Amino acid sequence: MMRTMMRLVRQGFADMGLYPWVQVCTLAAVTLMVFLSGLFLITLVTLNHELGAVKGETAFQVYWRAGSEMALVEEQWGRLKNLPWFTGLKTFTPQQALEELGTRLHGKKASSEKLFPFLTGKNPLPATALVSFAPNEEDTERWLKETGEYLQNLPGVERVLATPLRDELGQAWRKAGRYVMWPTLAFLGLLLGLVVGNTVRLSLFARAHEIEILQLVGAPNWYVRLPLLVNGATVGLLGGCLALVLLRFTFLQVHSLLQFPPLFMEIRFLPLELCLALVALPTLTGMAASYLAVRGDPSRTM
């Protein structure tokens, strides 16, 4: 029995060479489907990471009055770092802001005197700071109000904009994860299973004659199925692995593509468990499709 089974497994591998074009086309279709699913998952993983990284974070954009004493402003920048729940500070002097503006407008870096000679000594831009916090307060609303008032009352400060948007976005994403992301992933899995399964089943039509003959000479179902299961699993496994290699290659080409302002997003590759799922799902689906392909008896009609 074991000898027969081992022979059938070997035959399953060997039989793949009998219909090379069918196998190549099936492999290509499976690889493409897994690759597209992988791209979609990479998008989800990247979004999840970006929004997860800033969840609960709140930023205040602080504008000082134009022409404020820079020594005083810089002293306040130093004090901002001591505030509770402080996580980051990004500052712009009027000079830096003007140079940034020039760079954006002209597309090249140059001194503000060169770019805007008519503004020399008359820079209208204020000093600004983007202060980020990750508050862990029970009453976030009260903390937001108090911190906003504190910043507004700093000497020389003209205007303060609170940007709790990132927090809201993070919360929205968490809700989406609960109500949309998992069903989306489940749907993707189902779609992948159906497409890969049907592709493998279609490839077995080329062997329908062989299956019929095996059944006519008295082969039990397991005897007919085993080489086909090996075939289906191999195509699924190879397709999954090839798609992962292609995904990795594509990732290496584009992972820094979104590293520009204001996005500064780093594309993330799939975690190990998703990589394994992308290989396991087509493998199992290939096996299931092969199993179902012999469910009927082609040798028995009407």
Add this chain to the structure above:
Amino acid sequence: MIHVRHLSHTFGSYWALKDCTFSLEKGDFLFLSGPSGAGKSTLLRLLYGALPVQRGEASVADMPLHTLKHRQLPALRRKVGVVFQDFKILPIRTVNENIALPLEVRGLAPQQVVRRVRAVARALGLENHLETPCGALSGGEQQRVAIARAFVMNPQVLLADEPTGNLDTHLSFRLMELFKQFQAYGATVIFATHSKELMKRHPQAKILWLEDGAVRDANWPGARILKAPRHREREHGITLPPPDTEGGRL
């Protein structure tokens, strides 16, 4: 060995087989004859389980077909060898692989498989083609491969659906001798054919003449003969006598 009682089969509203009754014992040789569309292939397909029994009863090699479960089909087919009109061989596999198929299904040891395949291939003049893919063989050679595949499993019952249709007269007669030899070993053989010459070469064989799906004549008492309705004869203006007869019994 083969018992058929009131067996009928329809394809939609078309009656392919009507109330067919006959019995064959171990070692019997039956020529199944009749015009095209008479129901010969349908009867054979019913006997090897390719069609489910709709009406009537049948048993082959002690297996009742009318109560046969799907999972019991492999067991039936390991007792029944079939030679098909369209060969049903695998063209991309070699002669050796095709003939060995039923033996491998039974899990025979490789040495036994090789020995039996060679013996049958030699008997059928295929020993020089064992490693040739079947697709590269002529029609006659492919038919011999199909016959070898049925012989090699040493079945209790051998069903042959016009097995000599693609062979020349000399080879047909040679094959007829092999079928007779097979019968002599104790197998029950049903041989569907149009050829009167072949039937003459085995005068001891039983003959069943099918027409319009019904048994119209037979040369042994184990078969129940249904007479053709008279209105049909008037309608066509002719009668269709069985071969080698003048409209009477075989």
